[in-house]
Amino acid sequence: MTSNHSKTVWSSEEGDLRKKDETSASVNSLPPQQQTIYLHRESKGRGGKGVTLVKGLVLSEGDLITLAKKLKQACGSGGTIKDGIIEIQGEQREKVADVLRQLGYKVKIAGG
Numbered sequence: 001m002t003s004n005h006s007k008t009v010w011s012s013e014e015g016d017l018r019k020k021d022e023t024s025a026s027v028n029s030l031p032p033q034q035q036t037i038y039l040h041r042e043s044k045g046r047g048g049k050g051v052t053l054v055k056g057l058v059l060s061e062g063d064l065i066t067l068a069k070k071l072k073q074a075c076g077s078g079g080t081i082k083d084g085i086i087e088i089q090g091e092q093r094e095k096v097a098d099v100l101r102q103l104g105y106k107v108k109i110a111g112g
Contacts, residue, residue, distance in 0.1 A: 030058040032104035039093045039109045051079075052093050054086035054100075067103075074099045 040053040054071065057064060068086045072079045075095050079088040088096060097107045 027058065027060050029060045029063045032100075033106075036106040036108060037100055039096055039107060041091060041093060041111055049089075050091050052088040052091065052096055054088070054096060057084065057086070070103075071096055071099055 035058055036056060038055045040055060041050050042053055043050040057067070059067065064081055064084065064086070068079060068081050071086060071088055071092075075088055075090070075092040077089040077092060079086060081087070093109050097109060100107045
């Protein structure tokens with residue numbers, strides 16, 4: 001009995017269609033005046049270190065990246081975007097709120 005258990009591999013010109021996210025259709029950005037942004041603080045699963053979460057954004061991917069970059073620069077800290085939520089390292093809710101208000105967003109600080 002041979003130990004050659006090779007499997008046939010097939011691909012298309014579009015690549016692996018199973019990994020394409022059908023829900024990632026382009027989202028149109030709403031103007032800042034029409035959005036209410038909620039700022040949360042969370043430290044679960046981060047070894048006790050807190051992050052500021054910016055939730056409630058209705059922005060296209062490019063606008064979300066641009067806004068995250070502005071917020072990180074204003075706070076002087078790092079951060080990321082996960083599932084449409086901007087995460088800024090550290091307790092930065094007041095700084096983030098000031099920047100968002102200057103950009104025309106309505107801001108609500110959630111939690112204590």
